[in-house]
Amino acid sequence: MIVENTQTQMRKGILEYCILSIISKGETYASDIIADLKKARLLVVEGTLYPLLTRLKNNGLLSYNWVESTSGPPRKYYVLSPEGRAVLEQLDTTWAELSFAVQTALEGRNHINLTKKDI
Amino acid sequence: MNKTIIININGTVFHIEEDAYEVLKNYMTDVKRHFADAEDSLEITTDIENRIAEMFTEILAAEAKQVIVTADVTKVISQMGTVEDFETSAADPDNIYTAHQNFTGNRKLFRDPDDHLISGVCAGIGNYFDIDTVWVRLAFGLAFVLWGSGLLLYIILWIIVPKAVTRADKMAMKGEKLDLQGFKKNFEEELKTVQHSVRNAHTAARPFVYQFRDFISDFFHHLRLFIGGAGRLFLKFFGVVILLMCLGFIIASIVGFICLLVYGNDVYHVFPFSVLNYGYSNILYVGAFALVFIPLLAIALLTIRVIFNGNALGRSTAYTMLIIWVCALSLVVYYSAKITGQFRDEASFSQTINIKPTKNNVYHLTLNDVKYLTREDSLQMDINGKFNGRIILDDRRDNDMMPRNVSIDIERSDVKQVVLVESFSAKGAQYDSALKNAQNSIYNFSQRDSVLTFDRRLLLPKGSLWRDQQVELTLKVPYGVTLIIDEDLANMMRRGINLWDCKQQNHTPDAQTAPFIMTNDGLQCKVDTLSQAQAIIEPDAK
Numbered sequence: 089m090i091v092e093n094t095q096t097q098m099r100k101g102i103l104e105y106c107i108l109s110i111i112s113k114g115e116t117y118a119s120d121i122i123a124d125l126k127k128a129r130l131l132v133v134e135g136t137l138y139p140l141l142t143r144l145k146n147n148g149l150l151s152y153n154w155v156e157s158t159s160g161p162p163r164k165y166y167v168l169s170p171e172g173r174a175v176l177e178q179l180d181t182t183w184a185e186l187s188f189a190v191q192t193a194l195e196g197r198n199h200i201n202l203t204k205k206d207i
Numbered sequence: 208m209n210k211t212i213i214i215n216i217n218g219t220v221f222h223i224e225e226d227a228y229e230v231l232k233n234y235m236t237d238v239k240r241h242f243a244d245a246e247d248s249l250e251i252t253t254d255i256e257n258r259i260a261e262m263f264t265e266i267l268a269a270e271a272k273q274v275i276v277t278a279d280v281t282k283v284i285s286q287m288g289t290v291e292d293f294e295t296s297a298a299d300p301d302n303i304y305t306a307h308q309n310f311t312g313n314r315k316l317f318r319d320p321d322d323h324l325i326s327g328v329c330a331g332i333g334n335y336f337d338i339d340t341v342w343v344r345l346a347f348g349l350a351f352v353l354w355g356s357g358l359l360l361y362i363i364l365w366i367i368v369p370k371a372v373t374r375a376d377k378m379a380m381k382g383e384k385l386d387l388q389g390f391k392k393n394f395e396e397e398l399k400t401v402q403h404s405v406r407n408a409h410t411a412a413r414p415f416v417y418q419f420r421d422f423i424s425d426f427f428h429h430l431r432l433f434i435g436g437a438g439r440l441f442l443k444f445f446g447v448v449i450l451l452m453c454l455g456f457i458i459a460s461i462v463g464f465i466c467l468l469v470y471g472n473d474v475y476h477v478f479p480f481s482v483l484n485y486g487y488s489n490i491l492y493v494g495a496f497a498l499v500f501i502p503l504l505a506i507a508l509l510t511i512r513v514i515f516n517g518n519a520l521g522r523s524t525a526y527t528m529l530i531i532w533v534c535a536l537s538l539v540v541y542y543s544a545k546i547t548g549q550f551r552d553e554a555s556f557s558q559t560i561n562i563k564p565t566k567n568n569v570y571h572l573t574l575n576d577v578k579y580l581t582r583e584d585s586l587q588m589d590i591n592g593k594f595n596g597r598i599i600l601d602d603r604r605d606n607d608m609m610p611r612n613v614s615i616d617i618e619r620s621d622v623k624q625v626v627l628v629e630s631f632s633a634k635g636a637q638y639d640s641a642l643k644n645a646q647n648s649i650y651n652f653s654q655r656d657s658v659l660t661f662d663r664r665l666l667l668p669k670g671s672l673w674r675d676q677q678v679e680l681t682l683k684v685p686y687g688v689t690l691i692i693d694e695d696l697a698n699m700m701r702r703g704i705n706l707w708d709c710k711q712q713n714h715t716p717d718a719q720t721a722p723f724i725m726t727n728d729g730l731q732c733k734v735d736t737l738s739q740a741q742a743i744i745e746p747d748a749k
Contacts, residue, residue: 118258133288135238138254142247160261161217164254 115165216260315379317371446514453507464496481673497535554641555632562625574695620683648676
C-alpha cells in the first residue's frame with residue numbers, strides 16, 4: 089500500500105510536469121499529448137488525460153482555444169498561460185535538482201549491484 | 208443484416224449497430240458514474256465524448272464505411288481506457304473519493320436488474336449483505352403489512368440506490384465476501400456517498416429531479432413487468448375467485464327463481480311474498496330474476512374477457528343484455544310503485560273486551576302456545592281424527608320474517624272493570640280498502656278464570672295481502688290489581704315493562720313469570736314475600 093502510494097505520488101508529479109512541458113512547445117491537441125506520453129510510457133489510455141487537463145486548466149496553468157476540425161467536432165487546443173509558464177520554469181529547476189539528487193543517491197548502489205553481478 | 212441506430216454525439220451523427228451501441232452506452236454510463244463526483248464531470252465527459260466522436264469519424268474515413276460496429280467501439284474503448292484503467296493508473300488521485308468504483312472487493316449497493324421482483328431493491332440488499340433475497344423480501348413484506356413502513360423504505364431505496372447497469376456495476380454489486388469490519392467501513396462510505404449525492408442534488412450530473420423522473424418511469428416500467436409476471440398470477444387467482452362467486456350467485460338465483468315459479472302458490476301468504484298482489488307476483492319474479500342474473504352474468508363474462516383474454520362477450524350480446532336488464536328494471540320499478548301505492552292510506556278501529564273479574568284481583572298473562580288453525584286447515588289435516596285430544600304447538604320460528612304486528616300495553620283505569628282494548632290498523636290504497644284490510648285481520652284472545660291468553664300474532668285470512676296490519680292491545684286495570692306476566696310475552700310488551708329486572712328484584716331470575724302490581728304511579732314490579740311467591744307457583748302446578 090505504501091509502495092503504491094509513493095509510486096502514485098511520484099508519477100503524478102512527473103506526469104503533470106511532462107504535460108506542461110509538452111504543451112509548452114506550442115498549441116497542442118489532447119491526442120498529440122497522448123502520443124507523446126505513450127512514447128514516454130507514462131500513460132497508456134487517453135481517458136486519464138482529460139481530468140488532468142481540466143484540473144490544470146482550472147488551476148490557471150492552461151487555457152485552450154476551440155479550433156474547427158475536418159474530422160469530427162471542434163477540438164480544444166491547449167496552451168500554457170503565463171502562470172503555467174512560470175510554474176514550468178520552477179518545475180524545471182526542481183527537476184534538475186531532483187535528478188541530480190537521485191542520480192547522486194543511486195550512484196553508489198548501482199555500483200554495488202554491478203560489481204555483484206560481475207562477480 | 209443488422210439493425211442500426213442513429214446516435215448523436217455532441218452534434219455529430221453516427222450510424223451504429225445495435226450491439227455496438229449497447230457496448231458504447233454501458234461504457235459511457237461507467238465513465239459518467241466514475242466522474243460523477245468530480246468537480247467538472249460535465250466538461251471531462253464531454254471531452255471524452257468529443258474524442259470518441261473524432262475517433263469514430265477517423266475510423267469511418269479510414270475504412271471508407273458508414274456504420275460503426277462492435278469492433279470499432281472496442282478499439283476506441285481500448286484507446287480511451289476503461290474505468291478500471293482509470294483506477295489503476297491512478298493518474299488523478301482526486302478520483303479516489305469516487306467510491307463508486309473501487310474494486311478492492313468491497314460490495315456496492317446496487318439494485319439488481321437480473322433478479323428483480325419489482326425493482327431489484329431486495330435483491331440488491333441481499334447481494335450486499337450476502338443473504339438470500341427471499342429473506343429480504345419477506346422482511347419487506349412483513350414491514351409493509353405491519354405498518355406500511357416497508358413500502359416507504361422501499362420507495363426511498365428505489366430512488367436513492369442506483370441500478371446496476373453495466374458489467375462493472377454488477378461485479379461491484381456481487382464483490383468478495385465481507386468481514387464484519389469491512390462491512391462497517393463500507394457502510395459508512397456508502398452513507399457518505401449517499402449524503403454527498405443528496406447534498407449535491409442541484410449541481411450533480413444527475414440532479415435529484417432527474418433522479419425522481421427516472422424513478423417514476425422506472426416505477427411504471429416495473430409495474431408493467433410486475434403485472435406481466437407475478438401480478439398476472441395474482442390477477443388470475445383473483446379472477447377465478449370472482450368467477451366462482453358469480454357462478455355461485457347465478458346458480459342460487461336460478462334455483463330461487465325456479466322454486467318461486469313452481470312453489471309460488473304455496474308461499475304467497477308467507478310474509479315477504481304476501482306483499483305482492485297475486486296477479487303481479489310471477490311477472491315480478493321474472494323481473495327480479497333478470498335484474499340480478501344479468502349483472503352477474505356480465506361480471507363473469509367481463510372477468511373472463513379481461514383476465515383470461517377470452518372473447519366471451521360480443522358487442523351485440525352486451526347490448527341485448529343491457530336492454531333486457533333495463534326492461535327488467537323498469538318492470539320491477541313499475542310494479543314496486545304500484546304496490547307501494549297500496550300503502551298510501553291508513554285506517555284503524557278499536558273494540559273493547561270486558562275481562563271477567565277474579566276473586567283476589569290477580570290475573571295471569573300468558574302466551575298462546577296452541578297453533579291456530581282455520582276451519583279449512585282443520586278439515587284438510589283431519590285434526591279431529593288424528594290429533595284428537597292432543598295439542599298442536601305453535602312453532603315459534605314460524606314466519607319470523609313477518610314484522611311484529613301485536614303489541615301489548617298496560618294502563619291504569621279509573622273504573623273497577625278490567626278491559627282489553629284491541630285497536631286494529633292497516634294500510635290500503637284508499638281509506639275504505641285500508642279499513643277493510645284492518646277488519647279482515649283476526650286476533651285471538653281468550654280468558655279462562657284468571658288466565659288471560661294472548662296470541663303471538665295477528666292472523667291474516669288465507670289469500671289476503673300483507674298491508675301492514677297491526678293490533679295494539681291495551682289492558683286497562685284499576686289500582687291494586689296484580690298481573691303475573693309470562694316471560695314469553697316480554698317482547699310484545701310496550702313501554703318499559705321489564706320482566707327481567709323484576710325477576711332480578713324477586714331473586715328468581717330463572718322463573719317463567721314476573722309479578723307486577725298497578726299502583727298510583729302506574730304498573731310497578733311487585734317484590735314478593737314468600738307466600739305470594741307460592742301463589743304464583745300454584746296456577747302453574749294446576
